[in-house]
Amino acid sequence: MALAGTQYGPVRGTDADVLSFKGIPYAAPPVGPNRFQPPRPPEPWTSPRDSRGYGATAPQTRIEGVMGQLIPRTIIPGDDYLNLNVWTPGLTGRAPVMVFIHGGSFTSGSGALSVYDGTRFARDGVVLVTINYRLGADGFLWFGDGTPNLGLLDQIAALTWVRDNIDGFGGDPGNVTIFGESAGAMSVCTLLAMPAAEGLFHRAIAQSGAGHNTISPESARLVGTRLAAALGTAPTREAIADVPVPQLLAAQDMLSQQVSAKPRAKRWGDVARTLLPFSPVVDGDLLPGAPLDRIRAGAAADVDLLIGTNSEEARLFLVPTGVAARMNTPLLYAAAALRFGLPVSGVRRYRANRPGATAGDVLAAVMTDSYYRIPAIRLAEAHRGTYMYEFGWRSPACDGTLGACHALELAFVFNNLDDPSTAPMLGPAPPQHLADLVHRTWLNFATTGTPDWPPYTPEQPTTRHFNTPSTTTTNTNPGPTPH
Structure with missing residues (x-):
């Protein structure tokens, strides 16, 4: 067993290949008088707190069927769910720190999913932190009175805990990278625009989410x-x-x-x-403006940024659900494409560029571009020096129909291809050499702030493509783009 100290009390963790400490509270339980209030400090303790297992997770429902297998949820009951988990190579030294913010449409997910296990990051010299935060109505319901964006304030409270405590876990509070996927990436890009988060992190990675998903x-x-x-x-x-x-x-x-x-x-x-009823609100104070506008105006200009998407994000939502198969006429997918802001001429171009594609395939391409790829490009244009990537390896799962879908890259980033929970999405024998490359890229960026390819500019739109093989391209003609 391992023992570490925090400002609130000592914690007892596990000493295996690396040290791990789980379920450490960074704020008081958000229940009773703390419900719908900004996060408050936890009650201190004196005896070592048992931190050898994951703590409670935010309330959420289970998902059944194929989607539940592809995107598993870990639900642990309890009120004390504003907690975090730490994996570290040792309690001394000043290693780079990476803090992961989970996705789940702001209504599900947790830092306790096995695919987010940080052992490989710690093994390779990084202190890895995963967090929980308030979800759904508890995190993002707002009628105009009281404090908005409580879920984001939880994330800021967790980052404040990292700043004040991570040196006791062998981490460098002056070298913190936040990274997240889907709603976690949207959170990352929103934090870039929030004055209260300034100085709490120095680098950021956004996977399959950008700065377009706030509401008024x-x-x-x-x-x-x-x-x-x-x-x-x-x-x-x-x-x-x-x-x-x-x-x-x-x-x-x-x-x-x-x-x-x-x-x-x-x-x-x-x-x-x-399409997210519970999501960050541009309230004019905690979030003074739309993240893209704030970043374009210079917010977080000193933060290194890596952003990217998967090549076929939308297939996760269209293929297992059967929507793609039901989208069997051009009229149906054209109507859906128009809903995503693509003009009729653009619909025709998507179709013409994909000879032999089904209507569902075309709709998946439109959704991927409009909801994921184009917002990422806009953010890269707004934040000078941003590095862009695209993850293109196609999963053989579901008879090869999933493709390079949403969330597929997570097991590669964490280098956890051997986690049994990933098998339904990855299929048999996913390429370990690609996981080694992606994982090492994230590590290097967290350490130095620069990957091994040039930054993206409108004049030289350079993108690193992770695939078998991986390549770097400069694409000056990205094709039709939804608004």
């Missing part, structure tokens, strides 16, 4: 009002706090399904564009 206060009120109506309560946080958690989670899921089925701006405001 008006849209947040629309979501809150519809959530209250679904629950039969008054449209206030206080009333919603009285709703039993299972009932609240069911209503959240219902709202998400309604948005996906009919994303109409008149009904949902900005959420018709983001």
Whole structure:
């Protein structure tokens, strides 16, 4: 066993190939009087706290069927879920620190998923931290009064804990890289724009998410009002706090399904564009402006940034669900493409560029570009010196139909291809040499701030393509781009 100290009390972890400490509270449980309040410090303790197993995770529902196998969820009951996990090569020294922010559409996920195990990062000389934060209504519900963006404030509280405590785990608080995937990447790009996060990290990596997924206060009120109506309560946080958690989670899921089925701006405001009813709000104070605008104006100009996407992100949402197969006429996919801001001429070009592709294939390409690739490019254009990547290895799972889909790169980043939970998505014998390359690239960026390819500029749009083999290209004609 290993013993480390924090400002709140000692923790007892596991001493195996590396040292690990799990379930360390960085804030008080967000329940009772702390519900819908900014994160508050945890109560100190004196005896060593057992940190050999993961702590509680934020409330969320399980997902069944094929999607539940492809995107597993770890749910651990308990109120004390504002906690984090640390893997370190040793308690002395000043190693680079990487803090991972999980995805899950801001309504699911945790830092306790086995694919996020940080052993390989610690083995290779990095202190790796994963965190939990408030999700759904608890993290992002806002009617215009009280404190907004509580889930983001949790992330900032975790980063503050890292700044104040990580040296006791052998980490360098002056060399912190935040990285995240999907909603975690959207969080990363939003933190770049938040004054309260300034100075808490020095590098950032955004995987399959950028700065386009925030909503206005008006849209947040629309979501809150519809959530209250679904629950039969008054449209206030206080009333919603009285709703039993299972009932609240069911209503959240219902709202998400309604948005996906009919994303109409008149009904949902900005959420018709983001498809995320619970997400960061541009409140004018904690988040003074849209992240892309703030970054373009110079916010986080001193933060090194690596951003990228997977080549076929949307196939995860269209193929296992059967949507791609049902999209069997040009009229259907054209209507869907228009919903994502692509003009009719652009739809024709997507179709013409993919001879033999099905309507579902074309829709997947449009969704991937509009929701993931183009926002990443816009952020790279706004933040000078950004490095871009694209992950293109195609999974053989689901009879080869998943392709280079959303979340596929995670096991490669963490170099955890042998984790059994990844098998349904990766299929048999994923390429270890590619995992070694991707993992080493993330390590090198966290250590030096520069990978082994040039930064992206509009004049020289250089992108590193991770595949078998991997290449670096400068593409001056990216084709039709949704708005």
